[in-house]
Amino acid sequence: MINFDFFGRKFIFKIEKISTKKEKKKLPDDKIFINRIMFFILFLFFFSISNYIQIFRKNPYKIGDTLQKPIIAPFTFKYSDEEKKKEIIDNLIKNSEGIYERNRVVEQKVFEDLSTFINAMKYENSKLKIDYINAVLPLLSKTDIEKLLNIKDYDKLHSQILLELNNYFNQGIKEKDLIKIKNSLNSNSELPKKIAVSFLKSNYIFSYEKTEEKLKNELLNIKDVNITINAGDIILKKNEVITKEKLKMLNQLGLFNMRDNFKIFFGTFIYLIILSIIFYFALERNIKDKILNNNIFLATAIITIIYFITSRFIAKNLFWLLPFEAITLILGLLVNINYSLIINGFLLLYLLPIFGYNYQLFIILLFSLIFTSGLIKSIKNRTDMVSVGLYISLIKILVGTAVLLISKKNIVNIILMNSELFGSGIFSGMLTIALLPYFEETFNILTKLKLVELGDLSHPLLRKMALEAPGTFNHSMLVATLSEQAAECIGADSTFTRVACYYHDIGKMKRPNFYVENQHSGVNPHDNLSPTLSTMIIKAHTKDGQEMGKKYKIPKEIRDIMAEHQGTTLLAYFYNKVKKNNPDINESDFRYDGPKPKTKESAIIMLADSIEAAVRSMDDKNPLEVEKMVRRIIGNKMEDAQLSDADLTLKEIELIINSFVKTFQGVYHSRIKYPGQK
Numbered sequence: 001m002i003n004f005d006f007f008g009r010k011f012i013f014k015i016e017k018i019s020t021k022k023e024k025k026k027l028p029d030d031k032i033f034i035n036r037i038m039f040f041i042l043f044l045f046f047f048s049i050s051n052y053i054q055i056f057r058k059n060p061y062k063i064g065d066t067l068q069k070p071i072i073a074p075f076t077f078k079y080s081d082e083e084k085k086k087e088i089i090d091n092l093i094k095n096s097e098g099i100y101e102r103n104r105v106v107e108q109k110v111f112e113d114l115s116t117f118i119n120a121m122k123y124e125n126s127k128l129k130i131d132y133i134n135a136v137l138p139l140l141s142k143t144d145i146e147k148l149l150n151i152k153d154y155d156k157l158h159s160q161i162l163l164e165l166n167n168y169f170n171q172g173i174k175e176k177d178l179i180k181i182k183n184s185l186n187s188n189s190e191l192p193k194k195i196a197v198s199f200l201k202s203n204y205i206f207s208y209e210k211t212e213e214k215l216k217n218e219l220l221n222i223k224d225v226n227i228t229i230n231a232g233d234i235i236l237k238k239n240e241v242i243t244k245e246k247l248k249m250l251n252q253l254g255l256f257n258m259r260d261n262f263k264i265f266f267g268t269f270i271y272l273i274i275l276s277i278i279f280y281f282a283l284e285r286n287i288k289d290k291i292l293n294n295n296i297f298l299a300t301a302i303i304t305i306i307y308f309i310t311s312r313f314i315a316k317n318l319f320w321l322l323p324f325e326a327i328t329l330i331l332g333l334l335v336n337i338n339y340s341l342i343i344n345g346f347l348l349l350y351l352l353p354i355f356g357y358n359y360q361l362f363i364i365l366l367f368s369l370i371f372t373s374g375l376i377k378s379i380k381n382r383t384d385m386v387s388v389g390l391y392i393s394l395i396k397i398l399v400g401t402a403v404l405l406i407s408k409k410n411i412v413n414i415i416l417m418n419s420e421l422f423g424s425g426i427f428s429g430m431l432t433i434a435l436l437p438y439f440e441e442t443f444n445i446l447t448k449l450k451l452v453e454l455g456d457l458s459h460p461l462l463r464k465m466a467l468e469a470p471g472t473f474n475h476s477m478l479v480a481t482l483s484e485q486a487a488e489c490i491g492a493d494s495t496f497t498r499v500a501c502y503y504h505d506i507g508k509m510k511r512p513n514f515y516v517e518n519q520h521s522g523v524n525p526h527d528n529l530s531p532t533l534s535t536m537i538i539k540a541h542t543k544d545g546q547e548m549g550k551k552y553k554i555p556k557e558i559r560d561i562m563a564e565h566q567g568t569t570l571l572a573y574f575y576n577k578v579k580k581n582n583p584d585i586n587e588s589d590f591r592y593d594g595p596k597p598k599t600k601e602s603a604i605i606m607l608a609d610s611i612e613a614a615v616r617s618m619d620d621k622n623p624l625e626v627e628k629m630v631r632r633i634i635g636n637k638m639e640d641a642q643l644s645d646a647d648l649t650l651k652e653i654e655l656i657i658n659s660f661v662k663t664f665q666g667v668y669h670s671r672i673k674y675p676g677q678k
Contacts, residue, residue: 029292033292036292039301041280043305044279045350047308047312048354049353064241065241066240067237070237070238071236088222098211099206099210099211100204100205101205102172106202106203106205107165107203110165110200111162114165117136117137120132122154130149139198140191140198143187148191148195157191160192161199164197168181172203172204174202178201178202268353272350272353275346275350287342287343296443299331299439299445304347307327307347308347308350308351308354312354319358320361320421321427323424323431324348324365324368324369325369326428326429327340328340328344328369328372328373328376329379329388329429329432330435330436333432333449334439335445337377340376341369341370348365360400363399364396367395367399368399368425375388375392379448381452382436385429385432386433388429389425390425390429393422397418397422400418400421436449445555446556446557448495451499454558455495457502461506461552464509469509469512469518471512471515471518472509472517475505475517475613476502478612479612480497481667482663483500483601484501486604486656486663489659490648496557497605500557500558500602501608503558504545506562507545507546508544509548510540510548511537511540514534515541531574531575531577534574535571535575535590539571542562542566542592543593545559545562545563546559546562549562563593563595564596565602565609566594566609567592567595567597567642568594568596569592569610571590571592575590596642597645598646600647600652603648604656607656608660610633615664615668626664626665626668627657630660630664638653
């Protein structure tokens with residue numbers, strides 16, 4: 001806007017930029033949210049179910065084919081191996097022992113034959129005895145026969161033989177046992193034992209009926225042989241020849257069974273539909289404002305897309321190595337814990353079909369997700385993420401060991417899987433350290449870690465300000481102290497408020513001597529300038545600060561404070577100076593360009609900035625006078641509608657006033673005069 005007087009008449013020219021391009025109509029927030037969420041959900045839906053599209057292929061193999069590439073299970077499932085069950089049944093029938101029953105009749109007949117033999121030995125003549133012995137006791141040698149003939153007490157021999165027979169019968173003699181016993185006899189064996197074995201018969205007779213009944217019961221107890229195929233397991237290796245048995249196995253696995261495949265596909269489809277509906281409402285009710293933020297949405301979408309593509313095409317046996325917790329850490333640090341927990345919780349549910357419904361991996365990752373979310377608060381700097389990665393590894397090992405033991409995995413598998421879980425936790429921490437700075441810078445997202453780095457007074461921009469504009473630097477430090485305490489009192493982000501104060505006046509470094517806090521020689525450059533030009537110079541520090549902030553890659557949230565901390569405040573000194581000579585002067589020419597503070601933090605910084613300068617100029621800094629000054633300045637800001645967009649309540653403003661007064665008491669407290677001190 002240009003104005004000048006010509007022969008007593010005032011002329012005003014307003015210059016506006018005419019856009020040659022058609023302005024695009026801005027979509028309402030609800031429409032933007034729906035578009036973004038539909039894109040997000042459709043992507044997750046497609047990738048989650050794409051793993052199952054291949055199950056509709058017909059079996060392309062036949063007996064005798066050689067595999068050109070290995071066949072890998074696309075998902076985890078179980079099947080009943082009928083061939084293995086048949087093999088178990090055959091081995092059972094082959095190795096099953098029959099049931100034998102003791103036959104007392106056989107034993108009694110043996111005892112009777114023995115009595116007959118003993119009586120014959122007592123009363124027959126020697127020639128008949130020898131013929132009888134040879135016929136009845138073929139196991140006896142000539143020496144044994146001579147001993148038998150010379151025995152005087154046959155009753156005693158009878159008792160000894162009976163004792164031997166009873167021992168054998170009580171043990172239970174089968175046909176195969178009888179042969180072994182006879183073969184075990186030798187010349188050194190005692191005579192009663194040889195005679196007993198000669199009369200011995202098997203007293204345990206095979207029972208066909210009971211054996212058949214036992215076998216039937218054993219066969220009924222044989223369960224199906226269920227084989228678990230985990231997602232990623234190699235079913236058939238490369239260059240392996242397809243045999244009849246292996247072809248049956250492929251069909252039994254259901255990879256090419258259209259009916260079973262359709263059931264799996266349809267079940268997964270229903271699962272993902274229900275999950276997507278729940279996901280939509282969870283986002284709408286809890287984190288809609290975050291999704292509407294372009295930078296946050298793009299960062300989330302890119303992280304998710306990369307992870308899902310990796311999960312979809314990586315070898316299934318490497319799932320345990322995936323650094324799933326890196327997403328939790330990055331989103332938790334970029335946005336907040338609640339956002340990360342919701343997004344990653346649903347991502348885990350969407351990944352379940354890709355994992356082949358592997359409940360073991362799901363449980364481990366679920367516990368890890370909850371544990372990692374709790375660890376985010378403990379991260380104060382980037383090196384803490386290494387420790388967090390180690391803690392994640394430990395919790396995954398503990399949960400993994402429990403789950404794998406319940407799943408009856410052998411010790412070798414438990415050790416191997418736990419080593420992969422340990423690596424995934426460490427990798428998550430390292431990956432977060434590597435990727436977080438890129439997401440912070442690319443999407444201009446201010447994180448707490450970035451705030452900690454910006455709050456370091458050795459930052460190049462702050463060091464430059466301390467050297468080139470020391471007055472402004474000290475002013476910024478005091479404003480930071482005032483603002484941080486006030487923000488903490490009303491529950492605002494005190495860390496962000498403090499760091500933003502450090503940088504809010506960096507634009508003054510371009511012309512430091514034009515600001516009173518940097519004037520130490522008593523020379524004021526404004527004395528030689530017109531009020532209009534002085535106004536332009538003073539107002540420029542907000543834009544100069546934003547440009548300098550971009551150059552030094554200061555986040556947008558802090559650059560916004562550089563513009564908002566002055567709002568549209570009137571530079572009253574220069575305005576009143578011009579108005580004395582020109583009552584018709586346009587007041588808007590002497591106001592800052594704005595915008596007005598849009599957040600509580602920005603409003604606090606505006607108030608602290610004005611109040612610090614005013615209180616510093618006071619001669620009497622007693623608490624009552626300071627409070628009057630604080631209330632007067634804040635009242636003026638409210639009357640000028642500078643706080644209209646900041647959403648501050650009257651109660652919060654009162655808390656801010658009390659905080660300012662209390663802080664000033666600490667800064668400008670009275671000091672004890674020591675002896676000899678003027």
